[in-house]
Amino acid sequence: MASLPRHQGWSIERLVPLLAGAFVLISVLLAVTFSQWWLIFTGFVGANLLFYSAVGWCPATLLLRRAGVPATSASCPTLRAQADPEIARREFATGMQAAIQRSERLAIGDWRFVVQVVRGTRSASARYLAKL
Structure with a gap:
């Protein structure tokens, strides 16, 4: 099997899906533990991820860009x-x-x-x- 490519640092294109996955897991745990209303946050994260894939930016990319994270590796x-x-x-x-x-x-x-x-x-x- 061919060796898999290694990542060359953190970039916006890597951090957005990572943050989305973390927020989805956290919101599902909060929905199971406390209230079903936390699933609204899961839907919001999913909508932002769809928006990011269609348009190329979302609110998280604006924050990451302002924090100085490079756009691509x-x-x-x-x-x-x-x-x-x-x-x-x-x-x-x-x-x-x-x-x-x-x-x-x-x-x-x-x-x-x-x-x-x-x-x-x-x-x-x-x-x-x-x-x-």
């Missing part, structure tokens, strides 16, 4: 880029430079191939056989 480059705009700009520029260099190399290679075919030093089908 920085475990992969895409998430780091989403968390820090400077990283996103740098990675985009690097990716664009690499794409331009690849396209230049391909264009030069295609031009050389056309010249070889015109001169008769290479057959046109060799290009397709080379790709296989």
Whole structure:
């Protein structure tokens, strides 16, 4: 079995479901122990969790963001880029430079191939056989 990914710290996207689960368990225990009215709190937590999954924020995310909790864990480059705009700009520029260099190399290679075919030093089908 493949090893499971390890978490890279606490973020809002991890804390919201954790808090919701804890509040649901606490409110169910309070409903069993004291009064059935505590189940209203369980419904409120469930509604906020649905709202969070549909819209991307809920009252808990506002409080956690104000407390300084990061929105996402920085475990992969895409998430780091989403968390820090400077990283996103740098990675985009690097990716664009690499794409331009690849396209230049391909264009030069295609031009050389056309010249070889015109001169008769290479057959046109060799290009397709080379790709296989």
